[in-house]
Amino acid sequence: MRIVCVGGGPAGLYFAISAKLRGAGHEITVIERDPPEATYGWGVVYWNDLLDIMHHNDPESARAVSAGSVLWQDQEIRLHGSRHDGTAYFGGYGYSMGRAALLEILTRRAQALGVDVRHGEKLDDPADLPEADIVVAADGAGSRIRQSRAERFGTEVDTGRNPYIWLGTDRQFESFVFDFEETPAGWIWFHAYPSIKGKISTCIVECSPQTWRGLGLDTLDPEDAVPLLEKIFHRALDGHNLISRSRGEPARWQRFSHLSNRTWVDGNVVLAGDAAHTTHFTLGSGTRLAMIDAIVLAHSLSQYPDPQVALREYDQHRRAELQPIQAAARTSMSWFEQLDDYLDRDPVSFAYAMSVRHGNQSSWRHRVHLATQIAAVRRARRAYESGKRWYEDRSRARGATAPAGTVTSRTAVEGHTRGTPEDPRTINSP
Numbered sequence: 067m068r069i070v071c072v073g074g075g076p077a078g079l080y081f082a083i084s085a086k087l088r089g090a091g092h093e094i095t096v097i098e099r100d101p102p103e104a105t106y107g108w109g110v111v112y113w114n115d116l117l118d119i120m121h122h123n124d125p126e127s128a129r130a131v132s133a134g135s136v137l138w139q140d141q142e143i144r145l146h147g148s149r150h151d152g153t154a155y156f157g158g159y160g161y162s163m164g165r166a167a168l169l170e171i172l173t174r175r176a177q178a179l180g181v182d183v184r185h186g187e188k189l190d191d192p193a194d195l196p197e198a199d200i201v202v203a204a205d206g207a208g209s210r211i212r213q214s215r216a217e218r219f220g221t222e223v224d225t226g227r228n229p230y231i232w233l234g235t236d237r238q239f240e241s242f243v244f245d246f247e248e249t250p251a252g253w254i255w256f257h258a259y260p261s262i263k264g265k266i267s268t269c270i271v272e273c274s275p276q277t278w279r280g281l282g283l284d285t286l287d288p289e290d291a292v293p294l295l296e297k298i299f300h301r302a303l304d305g306h307n308l309i310s311r312s313r314g315e316p317a318r319w320q321r322f323s324h325l326s327n328r329t330w331v332d333g334n335v336v337l338a339g340d341a342a343h344t345t346h347f348t349l350g351s352g353t354r355l356a357m358i359d360a361i362v363l364a365h366s367l368s369q370y371p372d373p374q375v376a377l378r379e380y381d382q383h384r385r386a387e388l389q390p391i392q393a394a395a396r397t398s399m400s401w402f403e404q405l406d407d408y409l410d411r412d413p414v415s416f417a418y419a420m421s422v423r424h425g426n427q428s429s430w431r432h433r434v435h436l437a438t439q440i441a442a443v444r445r446a447r448r449a450y451e452s453g454k455r456w457y458e459d460r461s462r463a464r465g466a467t468a469p470a471g472t473v474t475s476r477t478a479v480e481g482h483t484r485g486t487p488e489d490p491r492t493i494n495s496p
């Protein structure tokens with residue numbers, strides 16, 4: 067089969083890998099407008115479940131991703147306001163990887179499998195799609211292919227209220243840190259986590275539109291805003307710098323587009339990853355979801371001789387899977403848009419409200435949250451989790467000999483649903 071993927075992000079590249087593993091005879095081309103190693107954004111977080119899924123699907127790229135990732139442990143919620151000044155904690159751990167490094171690994175693996183990855187090649191006119199049996203539109207949230215057929219895909223876009231900017235910093239965080247600062251114009255906060263070991267952390271700054279305007283961020287050139295943000299977050303960054311340019315271009319303030327589609331298939335064109343669905347970054351799952359789409363689509367194509375049936379199966383199955391996750395992401399986005407209702411609380415109560423923003427309150431969860439504030443409890447949990455991690459790493463290494471073709475869409479989906487659709491970044495998973 068001749069397949070063209072438009073977009074060489076996680077969805078396009080991982081689909082190409084997954085499809086080649088299941089059908090070496092497929093002729094697959096990935097068209098990516100950016101040159102190699104030039105991509106937007108900084109690091110992305112992920113959890114054990116993605117590693118499990120990747121190890122089942124393609125142990126080779128899984129090992130490379132694992133080796134290139136940074137571990138972060140615990141989550142700190144720091145509140146610096148006139149009423150309260152202190153830190154609360156969530157337990158747990160996760161991993162993070164620079165987006166450029168992830169794409170480099172996936173590109174190399176795809177090429178080794180015989181995929182034709184063409185960097186610096188852009189699909190200019192979505193009305194003039196490449197000749198292929200199937201075109202995978204993996205061209206991201208701003209997908210021009212999807213936009214050109216918006217009515218047929220039934221696209222709905224809901225734009226978030228809060229401006230955010232995706233930055234890096236040379237401050238090396240070891241935990242996942244939420245820092246909330248009260249300024250005369252209102253509250254502003256960042257979400258930060260390590261991304262390149264010993265070098266760079268990711269730092270996503272967000273605030274309400276009122277604070278944004280009050281601080282003059284609406285009129286400042288985004289690069290000129292960096293010194294102001296460094297000043298506001300001086301204590302949290304420990305005097306370190308923020309970095310605006312990730313691919314030669316300065317980061318820009320944006321508002322999140324929450325988008326969904328009534329169908330992901332139109333003729334031989336199929337949507338995958340952010341082109342099909344977005345999930346707010348406080349869920350930290352867009353990359354993982356894009357890669358699972360890729361596996362499920364590749365699996366479906368390997369199961370059904372008729373490509374139209376395969377696309378329909380993928381569409382129905384995977385789209386249904388995404389609905390509760392997107393709903394959780396929407397709730398998460400709204401919660402951060404209504405932060406003012408919670409910011410008069412002390413840090414521990416505020417952090418608890420954040421952890422149960424999906425409505426999963428219980429007295430048991432509250433007790434675990436209170437216990438997590440005790441340093442000895444966090445130390446014990448870390449020790450237990452390192453043992454668990456060691457065991458899981460060994461199990462993965464043992465299972466790594468399983469042929470990639472044995473993974474089913476169900477495996478990928480089960481792996482995915484094992485994590486909650488709630489925000490793993492802020493859920494104090496016991």
Ligand SMILES: Cc1cc2nc3c(=O)[nH]c(=O)nc-3n(C[C@H](O)[C@H](O)[C@H](O)COP(=O)(O)OP(=O)(O)OC[C@H]3O[C@@H](n4cnc5c(N)ncnc54)[C@H](O)[C@@H]3O)c2cc1C
Nearest residue numbers: 073075076077099110111189205206339340350351352353
């Ligand atoms: C601030 C922020 C933080 C995030 N943090 C996380 C996180 O911690 N963890 C996580 O899992 N996810 C995170 N995400 C989400 C994640 O970045 C996306 O969900 C993921 O990149 C989707 O992958 P994709 O391949 O579908 O799209 P993309 O990664 O956007 O890739 C699309 C590719 O298509 C290319 N392209 C576009 N148009 C064309 C064209 N016409 N011709 C050729 N090529 C084209 C683009 O250059 C791009 O490389 C975050 C997102 C944001 C905004």
